Amino acid sequence: MEISVTLTNTPKQKPADESSLGFGKFFSDHMFIMEYEEGKGWMNPRIEPYHRLSLDPASSVLHYAQEIFEGLKAYRRADGSIVMFRPWDNCKRLNKSAERMCMPEIDVDFNVEAMRKLVEVEKDWVPHTEGTSLYLRPTMIANDEALGVHAAKRYIYYIICAPSGAYYPTGLAPIKIKVEDKYVRAVRGGMGFAKTGGNYACSIKAGADAGKEGFSQVLWLDGQELKYVQEVGAMNMMFLIDDKLVTAPLDGAILPGITRDSILTLARSEGITVEERRLSVDELMTAADNGHLREAFGTGTAAVVSPVGHLCYRDHMVQVNDGGIGKLTQHFYDTLTGIQWGKVEDRFNWIKPVC
Numbered sequence: 375m376e377i378s379v380t381l382t383n384t385p386k387q388k389p390a391d392e393s394s395l396g397f398g399k400f401f402s403d404h405m406f407i408m409e410y411e412e413g414k415g416w417m418n419p420r421i422e423p424y425h426r427l428s429l430d431p432a433s434s435v436l437h438y439a440q441e442i443f444e445g446l447k448a449y450r451r452a453d454g455s456i457v458m459f460r461p462w463d464n465c466k467r468l469n470k471s472a473e474r475m476c477m478p479e480i481d482v483d484f485n486v487e488a489m490r491k492l493v494e495v496e497k498d499w500v501p502h503t504e505g506t507s508l509y510l511r512p513t514m515i516a517n518d519e520a521l522g523v524h525a526a527k528r529y530i531y532y533i534i535c536a537p538s539g540a541y542y543p544t545g546l547a548p549i550k551i552k553v554e555d556k557y558v559r560a561v562r563g564g565m566g567f568a569k570t571g572g573n574y575a576c577s578i579k580a581g582a583d584a585g586k587e588g589f590s591q592v593l594w595l596d597g598q599e600l601k602y603v604q605e606v607g608a609m610n611m612m613f614l615i616d617d618k619l620v621t622a623p624l625d626g627a628i629l630p631g632i633t634r635d636s637i638l639t640l641a642r643s644e645g646i647t648v649e650e651r652r653l654s655v656d657e658l659m660t661a662a663d664n665g666h667l668r669e670a671f672g673t674g675t676a677a678v679v680s681p682v683g684h685l686c687y688r689d690h691m692v693q694v695n696d697g698g699i700g701k702l703t704q705h706f707y708d709t710l711t712g713i714q715w716g717k718v719e720d721r722f723n724w725i726k727p728v729c
């Protein structure tokens with residue numbers, strides 16, 4: 375399929391101050407879009423001026439949330455070149471989410487090329503300041519104009535771009551998280567591994583309640599026993615217990631993060647013992663009390679790594695690494711961002727040049 379390009383006649387003013395970009399507040403001039411119809415497949419892929427979608431009020435996505443998305447970044451390097459980080463893994467994960475949600479898959483190479491071409495068209499929208507990036511949000515929605523509950527026959531896939539600010543303008547900053555012991559995010563046989571809006575819709579209340587108590591994220595426990603540690607809002611979690619890096623296994627309830635995989639790959643290549651296993655909250659809190667929990671951090675595309683300074687379960691608050699940034703946490707942050715920014719060798723072929 376050829377991707378046609380129609381450029382805008384009315385380019386927007388780019389935000390002049392890159393330090394106030396924030397996340398997902400501004401959008402670039404163009405978007406990628408194509409439609410799907412059962413029996414015909416994906417059709418009419420094109421890059422065109424950013425525009426609103428026109429949906430029938432009966433459109434199935436609005437009622438039954440048959441929706442999936444992805445999130446990845448394009449970076450401008452010091453030499454002026456623009457690259458993406460592991461985009462094919464986002465495309466593969468999109469297809470896994472699609473399978474779970476009864477949505478059509480998209481050829482991985484085609485999808486990577488759609489992203490690459492869109493970023494190339496939008497290259498002037500990739501911000502320049504160190505730490506900033508152009509965030510891509512690929513999204514697929516069901517679009518049958520009928521109220522029956524079943525897999526839709528029509529879909530829309532689009533990609534929009536948001537120039538985004540540095541996540542840590544003044545360096546890594548530890549966060550305070552609350553172990554959630556009332557609400558759950560994902561259950562066995564559910565859709566925890568899919569990047570789908572419903573997983574977020576059901577998590578907003580817990581996040582809002584924790585926010586009122588002064589926490590920036592909740593740490594989810596498993597949905598059966600409320601016993602085993604899963605992940606936080608949009609990040610997987612890793613714990614350095616003694617000298618072992620412990621993280622929840624990909625059991626279908628957690629999101630298989632690409633940052634998670636990248637850090638586990640780095641850790642193994644450096645001879646660090648990695649344990650992908652169930653970790654109970656009791657074991658975690660005991661390790662913290664006894665001084666065995668040395669570091670804790672979240673991993674995700676937005677922040678890369680996010681150190682945890684405080685962890686609270688019920689009424690028990692523990693400090694991790696004296697509330698500071700762990701050595702290994704900082705090391706993984708420096709290495710991964712170094713690969714993204716071209717300062718550290720790309721040993722695992724994670725970088726996709728854009729232009």
Ligand SMILES: *Cc1c(COP(=O)(O)O)cnc(C)c1O
Pocket residue numbers: 445569605606607608609610629630631632633634673674675676
């Ligand atoms: C996107 C996401 C992550 C992180 O995945 P990355 O590929 O590393 O960005 C973790 N957990 C949830 C729930 C997510 O939606």
